[in-house]
Amino acid sequence: MPELLAFQHGFAAALRDRQRTPATQQWLAGDADHVERRVAIYRANMVASADKALSAAYPVVRQVVGDEFFHGLAREFLRGTPSTSGDLTAFGAAFAQFLAAFEHAQSLPYLPDLARLEWAVHRAYGAADAPDWDAGTLGAVEPGRQDAIRFRWSPGLAVVESTFPIVRIWTIHQAGYGGEFSVAWDLSDTALVARDGFAVTVAACGAGDAAFLNASLAGAALGDAATAALSRHPDFDLGALLGRALAARLICGFTL
Amino acid sequence: MTAATTTLSGTGIGLRQPHYREVFERRPELAFLEVHSENFFLDGGASMHALERARAAYPISLHGVGLSLGSADRLADEHLAKLARLVDRVEPALVSEHLCWGGVGGVHFNDLLPLPHTSETLALLADRIDRVQARLKRPILIENLSAYVECRDSDMTETAFLAELARRTGCGLLLDLNNLYVNAINFGFDAVARLAELDGASIGQIHLAGHAVVDDCLIDTHGSVVCDPVWALYEHACRRFGARPTLIEWDTDLPALDVLLGQAGQASAIARSEATHA
Numbered sequence: 001m002p003e004l005l006a007f008q009h010g011f012a013a014a015l016r017d018r019q020r021t022p023a024t025q026q027w028l029a030g031d032a033d034h035v036e037r038r039v040a041i042y043r044a045n046m047v048a049s050a051d052k053a054l055s056a057a058y059p060v061v062r063q064v065v066g067d068e069f070f071h072g073l074a075r076e077f078l079r080g081t082p083s084t085s086g087d088l089t090a091f092g093a094a095f096a097q098f099l100a101a102f103e104h105a106q107s108l109p110y111l112p113d114l115a116r117l118e119w120a121v122h123r124a125y126g127a128a129d130a131p132d133w134d135a136g137t138l139g140a141v142e143p144g145r146q147d148a149i150r151f152r153w154s155p156g157l158a159v160v161e162s163t164f165p166i167v168r169i170w171t172i173h174q175a176g177y178g179g180e181f182s183v184a185w186d187l188s189d190t191a192l193v194a195r196d197g198f199a200v201t202v203a204a205c206g207a208g209d210a211a212f213l214n215a216s217l218a219g220a221a222l223g224d225a226a227t228a229a230l231s232r233h234p235d236f237d238l239g240a241l242l243g244r245a246l247a248a249r250l251i252c253g254f255t256l
Numbered sequence: 257m258t259a260a261t262t263t264l265s266g267t268g269i270g271l272r273q274p275h276y277r278e279v280f281e282r283r284p285e286l287a288f289l290e291v292h293s294e295n296f297f298l299d300g301g302a303s304m305h306a307l308e309r310a311r312a313a314y315p316i317s318l319h320g321v322g323l324s325l326g327s328a329d330r331l332a333d334e335h336l337a338k339l340a341r342l343v344d345r346v347e348p349a350l351v352s353e354h355l356c357w358g359g360v361g362g363v364h365f366n367d368l369l370p371l372p373h374t375s376e377t378l379a380l381l382a383d384r385i386d387r388v389q390a391r392l393k394r395p396i397l398i399e400n401l402s403a404y405v406e407c408r409d410s411d412m413t414e415t416a417f418l419a420e421l422a423r424r425t426g427c428g429l430l431l432d433l434n435n436l437y438v439n440a441i442n443f444g445f446d447a448v449a450r451l452a453e454l455d456g457a458s459i460g461q462i463h464l465a466g467h468a469v470v471d472d473c474l475i476d477t478h479g480s481v482v483c484d485p486v487w488a489l490y491e492h493a494c495r496r497f498g499a500r501p502t503l504i505e506w507d508t509d510l511p512a513l514d515v516l517l518g519q520a521g522q523a524s525a526i527a528r529s530e531a532t533h534a
Contacts, residue, residue, distance in 0.1 A: 005328035008360040049366040086322020126298030198302035
């Protein structure tokens with residue numbers, strides 16, 4: 001193996017496992033104690049980078065569990081799911097799965113769903129800006145062909161389903177929230193995450209709307225998506241949903 | 257053109273999110289703003305909009321922290337593609353990267369890790385910089401690193417290594433004087449003597465920042481004001497090389513914008529005073 005590659009593999013092993021540090025002495029100047037103390041600086045940087053990236057994506061999870069516990073979560077998450085890129089934008093995508101399995105987070109069963117909501121918010125924040133679109137073109141579709149419409153939804157739009165009141169939990173942890181802080185724990189929320197200009201919005205979404213949106217986001221035509229929603233949620237109101245979606249510019253095009 | 261012949265001159269600051277609004281409203285007199293490239297590898301949204309606003313008002317320097325030029329196994333082409341897309345979008349005045357590696361074997365540490373300064377590393381870095389400059393269609397600046405460990409295999413100083421890298425690739429150098437000082441203390445060398453190893457014509461930018469002291473080690477935190485010995489090095493560098501575009505770099509424990517502007521003013525005054533004696 002070329003010397004540089006051997007050094008980097010050795011150093012990488014020491015960063016991820018303290019027991020592997022002594023082997024780096026063949027490349028690094030100083031005695032064992034010195035090398036361990038200095039490599040520990042890099043090890044701490046590595047965890048700090050993960051903590052910072054996860055904190056940016058999961059600010060509410062961090063508030064809920066506290067800074068110290070969150071730092072521990074970051075270290076544990078990093079151990080099993082190391083970063084694979086110099087771009088940390090996508091780091092932390094699997095945090096919800098990690099939280100669902102992490103023994104010391106089981107006392108907060110809603111945490112994984114809250115994390116899925118925050119990840120959708122994080123993705124929406126950096127999603128492409130919605131293109132301008134003339135919604136009037138939708139009205140020009142012949143009634144007989146409307147069932148075949150496939151909507152192009154605005155980038156970042158996501159539905160996050162949960163059996164916990166995650167929209168409520170998310171809302172009361174936002175900076176500037178001025179209301180009261182009670183949570184009705186027996187309620188469940190489905191969240192609709194969307195961009196409003198450059199802001200990201202999180203709103204509660206009815207079960208029928210969620211079923212329609214999930215089908216449509218997955219590529220289903222309007223008629224099929226509406227049928228799927230109505231079959232399980234007879235009160236689903238397609239007209240009302242489309243009216244709200246068009247008003248909020250959540251639809252930015254369609255194909256036939 | 258070489259990176260050092262950029263039209264940029266004067267002092268800038270790192271633009272960080274908590275200062276966006278104030279910078280856009282006050283429009284402080286600054287030669288340029290620098291951002292971390294990777295924070296803008298996004299398709300759209302508020303951050304990209306802020307960068308576009310900044311770009312409309314100031315020249316932009318894109319400072320990369322994740323390309324990992326020195327990873328022995330591979331250059332991350334997908335990362336380079338994102339950087340190229342950002343460069344096309346922003347048309348920055350400067351693009352810089354570090355003399356470091358950040359990951360190997362598919363794992364990234366998201367840190368700036370030190371390299372042995374050997375002929376093997378030199379050949380690798382020269383090839384990587386050629387590829388990056390070809391992809392970006394422009395010369396880039398390479399920054400000297402702060403480090404906490406020293407590689408036994410190094411057979412040249414970092415400054416001599418960088419001088420040779422600039423000669424081979426036509427890249428410019430980003431001289432971080434805080435990093436040089438941190439290493440001078442951590443490894444016990446004379447920083448001023450190291451500056452003599454550099455060709456002033458290759459220096460396209462200077463970074464100034466603060467560091468922390470932990471036990472027997474200086475740590476490059478970018479979380480405090482520039483210390484007096486680093487200001488003294490800056491005076492020396494301005495005398496020796498002439499004034500260069502200079503950045504006040506501050507990333508952690510971000511203070512009020514006026515603190516950064518005060519540091520930038522101090523740098524400008526030194527550059528004006530010392531460069532006239534150069």
